[in-house]
Amino acid sequence: MKTSAVPAPDPKGIPSGPAPFQALSIAERLARRGLRRLLVLQVARTGLRLGFAASAAIATGRLVMGDPVDPWPAAAVIVLLASVCLAGLASDRAQASAETAVSVGLRGAAGERLDDMPARQLQSLSVGGVIVSMQRHPEAVAGLVVGHRAASRMMGAAPVLAAIALFLVSWQAALLVVCLTPVMILFLALVGDAIRRRADAQEHAFGRLAGQFADRIRTLPTILANHAMATEDAKLARRLETYADNTMSVLRIAFINAGIIDFFASLSIAILAVFLGLGHLKLAMIPGFSNLALWQSLFILMIAPEYFAPFRRFSEQYHAKAEGLAAAAALDRLLDAEPVGAKALPVLDRLSLALPEQGLVAIVGPSGSGKSTLLRRLAGLEPGGALDADALAGREIAWVSTDSYVPEGTLAEALSWSIDVPAGDNLKAAAGAIGLVNDALLPGGLEARLDRGGANLSGGQRLRIAIARAQLSGRIVLADEPTAKLDRQTAEAVRRMLLAISRSRLVVVATHDRDLAAAADMTVDLTPNDAIEVAA
Structure with a gap:
């Protein structure tokens, strides 16, 4: 007998979304x-380098001039x-340790954000984009907030110390090197802006390359079946060439940047050396x-490179800064993506569905009618509707789909993951019933x-594996297209196990499988109509 579902009141109140993810603030x-x-x-x-320069200049000057050396x-x-x-070793170790701590912490925060995402939004993300963001971007952001920030602050402190040391010996020499600083900073700003633009282009190119590669790996059987390997290889080659060109562009500008610093440093040291030489030769x-x-002249020549070293x-x-900013922006874009809205299904949104304590319930209908959406709502993975909260309240759910989680280890460990299952015959029986024990592959x-995974x-x-685990768990089973893309023999084994489970508890399946739907105790037909039809 078929009846129309009773519409339920629309839910009141719209929950506010999560706060924006700010990778740079978290990293800082x-x-x-x-x-x-x-x-x-x-x-x-x-400070130690300046002290070393002073003591080395005094000792060398006395030695050259034939004076007694204390x-x-x-x-x-x-x-x-x-x-x-x-001090240099300790500094390098401290930088590496700080960057590692930042990258690990940022990766953890990003992982928590992904865990909190609605299932629909998470599935909409590019696999390649997620891989790049979780593996590459935290290190780049860490390099920005640790390495680059330390370099920028030392650029303000170290030259001041060096200039003070020069001033104590010759204020004219200190003035000479200081006068070159504004011009050098101007060049740094101009070149740095170009590096930033190139780094943004490089990051976008890498993201597209990673996304395309991950997508092609996932669809490799289809590509091979359609003899499209040469075409896909050419597409990947073009993306790889674009990424390589962007990388070389960034490196070229970085080399120009370093060359500018070397030019001004060499120019100032050369001028100092000429002036000091003319003075000593009278x-x-x-x-x-x-x-x-002589020791004062040597001291000036040894301190001048220290003045320019922080700028270098x-x-x-600067490349780390551009890379880090681009990575932080990419990470924010990924984790702050607009939630993927479900297709408008007003009838489904008002559905009130009473589920039995046990038996097989089949959700049927054409693609796009809302079968998977209804299943996710029953599982609590997606809000909406008034789906008889008492039916599943307080009861554990086993989710079955082709993307069900599989841990690294043995088949037995995968079957017993997250559930308490006695080892031995139960595992073997469940695996055998679904055809896993004798699987040639x-x-x-x-x-x-x-x-792993x-x-x-x-x-x-x-x-x-997910179905066998669900059978062992004793939980309510929600299965999304459990017989899709399976051969006839395997599909029949899956139907038999789902029917066996339904004799003792509730099994809800979203399916196009007519045989599975025909065996159901209750059918929810989402075919577009004036009302959803429920057949018992």
């Missing part, structure tokens, strides 16, 4: 402690050199460069090895 919070420690070590290293300058040179090396009396002791380190990190029986399984094998 994670980096604070490590960045402070890194800056302390880098400032200490700069033991303390030589000992100071050795001690300070060792200290500089140790060929020109230049204020601040004449009548200097900053230019090397899964040798080893219950000890067959499964890769079930990478070595077909969709049919994954689905059969």
